[in-house]
Amino acid sequence: MPEGRFALLLMLPAALFLGVFVAWPLVRLVADSFYEIAPLAGTREFVGLGNYADALGSPEFGDAAWRTALYTVIVVSMEFLLGLATALLFNSLGQRSRWLRTLFLYPLMIAPVVAGLLWRFLLIDNFGIVNELLTRARIIDDPADIGWLSDPDIVLFSVALPDIWLTTSFMTLVIFAGLQNVPADVLEAARLDGATFRQQLTRIILPLLRPVIAVALIVRGIDAVRAFDIIAIQTNGGPQRASETLSLLIYRTMVRSGEPGLASAMATLYLLAMLAVAFVAVATIWRPGKEPA
Amino acid sequence: MTAMPTDRARRTRRGLLWALLISVIVLYAFPFGYLVLTSFKTPGEAIAVPPSILPGTWSVENYEQALNTRGVRPAFLNSVSAAVLSTGLSLLLAVPAAYGVTRFGTVSGRVFVMAALVTRMVPPVALGVPLVDMMGDLALTDTPTGLALAHTTISLPLSIWLMVSFFEAVPRELEEAALVDGCGRVGALIRVVLPVVSGGMAVTAIFAFLASWNEYLFSLLLTAVNAQTTPIVIANFQTQYGLQWGPMTALATLYSIPVVLLTLALQRRIVAGLTLGAVKG
Numbered sequence: 001m002p003e004g005r006f007a008l009l010l011m012l013p014a015a016l017f018l019g020v021f022v023a024w025p026l027v028r029l030v031a032d033s034f035y036e037i038a039p040l041a042g043t044r045e046f047v048g049l050g051n052y053a054d055a056l057g058s059p060e061f062g063d064a065a066w067r068t069a070l071y072t073v074i075v076v077s078m079e080f081l082l083g084l085a086t087a088l089l090f091n092s093l094g095q096r097s098r099w100l101r102t103l104f105l106y107p108l109m110i111a112p113v114v115a116g117l118l119w120r121f122l123l124i125d126n127f128g129i130v131n132e133l134l135t136r137a138r139i140i141d142d143p144a145d146i147g148w149l150s151d152p153d154i155v156l157f158s159v160a161l162p163d164i165w166l167t168t169s170f171m172t173l174v175i176f177a178g179l180q181n182v183p184a185d186v187l188e189a190a191r192l193d194g195a196t197f198r199q200q201l202t203r204i205i206l207p208l209l210r211p212v213i214a215v216a217l218i219v220r221g222i223d224a225v226r227a228f229d230i231i232a233i234q235t236n237g238g239p240q241r242a243s244e245t246l247s248l249l250i251y252r253t254m255v256r257s258g259e260p261g262l263a264s265a266m267a268t269l270y271l272l273a274m275l276a277v278a279f280v281a282v283a284t285i286w287r288p289g290k291e292p293a
Numbered sequence: 294m295t296a297m298p299t300d301r302a303r304r305t306r307r308g309l310l311w312a313l314l315i316s317v318i319v320l321y322a323f324p325f326g327y328l329v330l331t332s333f334k335t336p337g338e339a340i341a342v343p344p345s346i347l348p349g350t351w352s353v354e355n356y357e358q359a360l361n362t363r364g365v366r367p368a369f370l371n372s373v374s375a376a377v378l379s380t381g382l383s384l385l386l387a388v389p390a391a392y393g394v395t396r397f398g399t400v401s402g403r404v405f406v407m408a409a410l411v412t413r414m415v416p417p418v419a420l421g422v423p424l425v426d427m428m429g430d431l432a433l434t435d436t437p438t439g440l441a442l443a444h445t446t447i448s449l450p451l452s453i454w455l456m457v458s459f460f461e462a463v464p465r466e467l468e469e470a471a472l473v474d475g476c477g478r479v480g481a482l483i484r485v486v487l488p489v490v491s492g493g494m495a496v497t498a499i500f501a502f503l504a505s506w507n508e509y510l511f512s513l514l515l516t517a518v519n520a521q522t523t524p525i526v527i528a529n530f531q532t533q534y535g536l537q538w539g540p541m542t543a544l545a546t547l548y549s550i551p552v553v554l555l556t557l558a559l560q561r562r563i564v565a566g567l568t569l570g571a572v573k574g
Contacts, residue, residue: 003397006478010393011405014386014453021446022412025423032423089314093307100318102560108567109552110325111507113524114545117531118328121538127342129327143343165324170567177568226416229509233528247418251510254422267419278414 026271033264040258051265061266063241064249065273067156071231071245072224074160079220080213082164083171088201090172091179105173107166116233119162123148149235152242159231159243163224171216178212179205218281225274246270325549332356332546336539355543365544368526371437372548375512375522376505378441383448383501384494391456392482396465406457409450420446421514428515435517443511448501455500458569459493460486496566499555506552523548 036047055061086104090097107115122130131143140146148158182205190200206213228247231237237244237252244252250270254263327346331339332355334348339355359365394402424443425434433439463486471481487494512522527548530541556563 004399004401007393007397007399008401010389011402014390014409014449015405017382017386017445017449018409018412021424021427021442022415022420025420025427026415028423028426029419032426086314086317089310089317093310093314097314100314101564102557103318103322105560105564106553106556107321107325109503109556110549111509111524111552113507113509113528114328114549117527117541117545118324120531121331121542122324122327127340127344129344129346132343165321169321173564174568222414226418228418229524232509247416247510250418250422255514260422260426263422267416267422270416271419274414274416275411 037261068245075224086172087175112229115162116230174216178209332542339539355539359540359544368523372522374437375440379444379505380501383452387452395460412450444505448504455497
């Protein structure tokens, strides 16, 4: 058997699986998006681009898209800043901080559902420990002063907290791994030349880490855009839809309102936007041809 | 001013950095620690106002209540069977595929890996909407098999990427020697290459297992009664029975134990897998 055909044979089962359970459902998704479907009556009527017009014309969809983008920016930037700071701390303390790195790892393994519930419990207005501690530290006067999950103005930030908590350690690990590859003698030379810490960071460390950081940001960005469970558990999109991102809106349109056609059109738009943004991000930030990651 | 710091100044600075790092870790560990502590309070104390950090009386009442709630034990079994099935299926499909991609360097291989990467960008809800219909057609709705298949759509692409990296690290000479010694291609793979990448397969298996164990949306869409997994039951605690925070924290703690143990036992390999997975895509 020629080599190429043998390789193909090895890939075939996985390719078949992805074809049947990923590609085919997505084809169905796009097909469904052109129909008005009533699941209970069992009817299916071709409406062309009607669902798309409905989706794009509805303020709900626009708001949810905007919130999804904002949520992603909050999550990824917080994780990046905290992750970078912690990685630099670990790096400057060297091998003796290894056991602390192990401790730092644990939230990565916790189910997002558990994390969502946990933070709901921590932040809940009257008996949440966060407000209680803030009161005891005299930062706020009364535990009811901050309605983390009930104030529409700050809820999008509050629902981002568990995600930031869960995955900052991922950022830390990846950046730390990158830092291990920054040559120590280059930094030493810069230090001897009188470079401040800030100069070392912006002129040497960050440029050298660029490929690693780019990949970490893209990976985390993709995950944050797709977030569902953490937000669903904490607020289910509320109050007054102030934390309803695209995944939640599509879920609600499909399950609660029973409009699979409209939900499919929304999901198709979401998918297309995501692929487009991801490809642009990969092409411009990553630049794999110039800087091998 | 760029005067060289004295030894003493350097030591104080180091001490400060340690203090800073340890406070970061304590802050970071607090949420889950608080969950575990709450699970050992009495159900009443768990929702007392103002809340306390340590249990006033240590009690396992929350655990008894949680474990005796209808549906909790079958949900644990469902979580285990869905995770084991999808991990097995992922490895079974990913290992040969990744080997095919790395060893023969064909164009189709590169296209295949890129396609697998694109799968990672698909929002679960976009896949979940049509999967509901499809599992209905296949009569797999509300079965652990159907759920395991859905979970494999998440874990398979990741497994392929991880396995490709592990196979790439194996020198080609190893199997060429085996071929010269009279092994067939399949024999060389099974007897020579697989033992070398067994550590990598363990990492891949853990990530596949985690993906299924922690998954929520597909479980919500594709299960009703018979195949319900623990995350769904944990989430239901807050609506169906009012706010039962005490038993819920107990169940959440129990659900995290297998994963925490697994992580502690294999932490160095998991770190390797995470950084590899991130850097490769």
